[in-house]
Amino acid sequence: MWRWRRSAVTLVVVSAETLVLVLVVVTALGFDFTNGFHDTGNAMATSIATGALKPKVAVALSAVMNLIGAFLSVAVALTVTNAVVKTFSAAVKDPATGQVTAPAHLTMGGDALLMIVLGGLIGGIVWNLLTWLLGLPSSSSHALFGGLIGAAITANGWDGVNWVGDGTKLDGVVGKVLLPAVASPIVAALVAGLGTWVIFKIIAGISHRTSEEGFRWGQIGTASLVSLAHGTNDAQKTMGVITLALIATGHWSADASTIPFWVKLACAVAIAAGTYLGGWRIIRTLGKGLVEIESPQGMAAEASSAAVILASSHLGFALSTTHVATGSILGTGLGRPGAEVRWGVAGRMVVGWLLTLPAAGFVGGVMWSIGHVLGNTGGAIVEFLILIGLAGYMFQRSRHNAVGAHNVNDDWSGMPAASGVPSELATGGVA
Amino acid sequence: MSGGSAFVKDLHYAGTAIWQVLLASVVLGAGLPVIFALGVRSFAWGSGGQSAEGAPRPGNPAGKALAILLFAVVLYVLALGIYYIVVGGHGKELEFHGLWPEQVAKK
Numbered sequence: 001m002w003r004w005r006r007s008a009v010t011l012v013v014v015s016a017e018t019l020v021l022v023l024v025v026v027t028a029l030g031f032d033f034t035n036g037f038h039d040t041g042n043a044m045a046t047s048i049a050t051g052a053l054k055p056k057v058a059v060a061l062s063a064v065m066n067l068i069g070a071f072l073s074v075a076v077a078l079t080v081t082n083a084v085v086k087t088f089s090a091a092v093k094d095p096a097t098g099q100v101t102a103p104a105h106l107t108m109g110g111d112a113l114l115m116i117v118l119g120g121l122i123g124g125i126v127w128n129l130l131t132w133l134l135g136l137p138s139s140s141s142h143a144l145f146g147g148l149i150g151a152a153i154t155a156n157g158w159d160g161v162n163w164v165g166d167g168t169k170l171d172g173v174v175g176k177v178l179l180p181a182v183a184s185p186i187v188a189a190l191v192a193g194l195g196t197w198v199i200f201k202i203i204a205g206i207s208h209r210t211s212e213e214g215f216r217w218g219q220i221g222t223a224s225l226v227s228l229a230h231g232t233n234d235a236q237k238t239m240g241v242i243t244l245a246l247i248a249t250g251h252w253s254a255d256a257s258t259i260p261f262w263v264k265l266a267c268a269v270a271i272a273a274g275t276y277l278g279g280w281r282i283i284r285t286l287g288k289g290l291v292e293i294e295s296p297q298g299m300a301a302e303a304s305s306a307a308v309i310l311a312s313s314h315l316g317f318a319l320s321t322t323h324v325a326t327g328s329i330l331g332t333g334l335g336r337p338g339a340e341v342r343w344g345v346a347g348r349m350v351v352g353w354l355l356t357l358p359a360a361g362f363v364g365g366v367m368w369s370i371g372h373v374l375g376n377t378g379g380a381i382v383e384f385l386i387l388i389g390l391a392g393y394m395f396q397r398s399r400h401n402a403v404g405a406h407n408v409n410d411d412w413s414g415m416p417a418a419s420g421v422p423s424e425l426a427t428g429g430v431a
Numbered sequence: 432m433s434g435g436s437a438f439v440k441d442l443h444y445a446g447t448a449i450w451q452v453l454l455a456s457v458v459l460g461a462g463l464p465v466i467f468a469l470g471v472r473s474f475a476w477g478s479g480g481q482s483a484e485g486a487p488r489p490g491n492p493a494g495k496a497l498a499i500l501l502f503a504v505v506l507y508v509l510a511l512g513i514y515y516i517v518v519g520g521h522g523k524e525l526e527f528h529g530l531w532p533e534q535v536a537k538k
Contacts, residue, residue: 069516072521165437165440175444175445180445187449190457203471211471218464221505225509228516229516232516306460307459311451314515314519315451315452
């Protein structure tokens with residue numbers, strides 16, 4: 001009898017922890033999904049706006065490139081959360097002998113880590129959905145980092161956050177989040193502006209039809225490249241988070257240099273499905289709101305984005321595809337003499353970017369506190385239900401002024417995305 | 432507090448990285464569409480047709496040949512970009528000896 005009771009208690013304990021793990025995995029895949037549709041516009045907004053691709057074809061192409069890109073991420077960085085939160089210490093090797101001097105290990109208990117990750121993910125998703133509702137392109141990576149930072153500060157205090165790294169490389173909130181966010185849109189805008197300016201000098205005098213038809217193909221090629229790079233980089237982040245959660249609960253070895261295949265498959269499908277859904281509200285803002293673009297500008301923008309993203313990853317300079325894409329599109333407006341740049345729209349975006357870390361962090365912190373008050377299992381369930389509720393509410397609000405493939409290219413003046421947005425959402429609730 | 436000096440180092444590393452990113456991006460990100468534009472221009476020259484003002488023009492085979500060459504350069508760089516992403520996903524990167532890339536372990 002005694003034996004039976006003990007094993008039943010063990011069973012309950014195990015399933016409680018497993019339940020939290022399952023909720024973390026599902027929430028991570030949900031974040032990956034929002035990451036997909038939030039960023040469709042980064043690659044495809046210009047091709048959709050210029051008519052180089054039909055809207056549905058563009059999102060389908062981008063989804064396929066994201067799916068392929070996600071499967072290319074073989075070397076997943078388990079330390080992705082480490083960029084901002086002290087969670088995981090990778091194995092240290094003696095450079096001379098290659099011997100492991102300190103094995104990979106977590107810096108906190110598995111339960112504690114799960115609750116920080118869950119709070120961070122929910123903060124990221126909520127901010128992604130709110131900015132989508134407002135038609136604001138904002139960085140999904142920053143939303144995730146913001147949520148994690150908020151949860152980590154609430155849990156472990158100011159010191160739980162990796163603010164500046166250890167000085168040996170670009171690291172921490174400053175090195176991996178803040179500095180790239182300031183620099184990358186400016187670099188992208190300069191490159192795209194320069195490209196646009198020279199292109200229009202070269203093609204001056206040839207017929208409009210010839211240039212539109214020619215650059216159509218250049219646009220499709222460069223936009224596909226951006227989508228592929230996005231799939232490789234961004235799906236990898238969620239794969240890292242899920243694998244970290246598996247390590248924290250003892251379901252995977254911290255020393256393994258691989259990740260479970262089902263994690264890769266699930267993340268690839270989630271980001272591709274999100275991309276295919278298409279964040280039409282954001283696509284519209286990027287393609288029609290910032291500047292009116294033609295095919296040559298579209299190619300200049302995507303080539304600039306692809307180059308900045310690839311060069312940065314080569315140099316270990318972490319950046320957000322959203323910041324780069326927005327900078328590039330703005331640059332094509334600046335580089336073309338006589339083109340109108342809507343600075344009001346750009347200003348709204350910058351405000352959104354500045355709010356991303358604190359707002360996602362606030363939600364992440366609140367979520368962690370709920371888990372702290374209610375206990376891990378009950379807290380995780382309540383947090384998850386709150387997330388479902390908020391997501392459902394924001395989806396409902398989006399129906400009032402739906403943006404889709406049918407009206408994504410309508411003239412900006414009658415902006416369906418801005419006019420119908422409830423003002424209390426535009427100003428309150430997040431600051 | 433060591434945080435201050437790590438912050439200064441972050442600024443320094445970022446400054447170095449930004450210049451390199453800018454340089455590489457100008458060459459690839461602005462250079463590629465410019466080569467493409469030259470290709471479009473050559474193609475228009477090669478196929479003749481009408482100028483922007485509507486005047487008929489004869490075609491020139493040299494223009495088409497030049498256009499194909501320029502588009503080939505663009506395709507090569509795009510293919511390199513894809514190759515770079517594939518290799519990067521496997522934790523490696525490319526090193527160039529002349530025009531041909533070689534896979535090496537990531538530093």
